[in-house]
Amino acid sequence: MKKSEFLTKFEDKIQELVNQDAVRxxxxxxxxxxxxxxxxxxxxxxxxxxxxxxALSAGFSDDQAFFMACKNAGIEIEAPYRRET
Incomplete structure (x- = not known):
């Protein structure tokens, strides 16, 4: 599909997204x-x-406490620690 065909086909959706971005x-x-x-x-x-x-007071490691704090504050991160068995 050519760029011009794509733009024509999705013009309404593209404009909607542009408007949403402008509002944001x-x-x-x-x-x-x-x-x-x-x-x-x-x-x-x-x-x-x-x-x-x-979390530190409850005995979690520094990495675990940091991970939990970020999650609780709504910050999505990957767990920086591995589980110890």
């Missing part, structure tokens, strides 16, 4: 300007730090 970009710009984005980062950091300390 404007939302992010406003959140940065009004401080909402900063508050969200601060809250996420606070949640992660608290979870990290709680």
């Amino acid at each position: 970009n404007e939302t992010v710009r406003r959140e940065i300007e009004d401080g909402t984005a900063s508050a969200a980062v601060d809250n996420g950091t606070t949640i992660a730090a608290y979870q990290y300390q709680q």
Whole structure:
């Protein structure tokens, strides 16, 4: 399929995605300007730090505690440790 055929066939969907991106970009710009984005980062950091300390206190290793803190704060990462049997 040629590029022009592709664009013609999916023109409506492409325009919809462009519009969605424009809305997201404007939302992010406003959140940065009004401080909402900063508050969200601060809250996420606070949640992660608290979870990290709680996991360490419960006897988990540093890597396990970090992984759990990230997961709890909504940060998707791969587990940086291997299970010990």
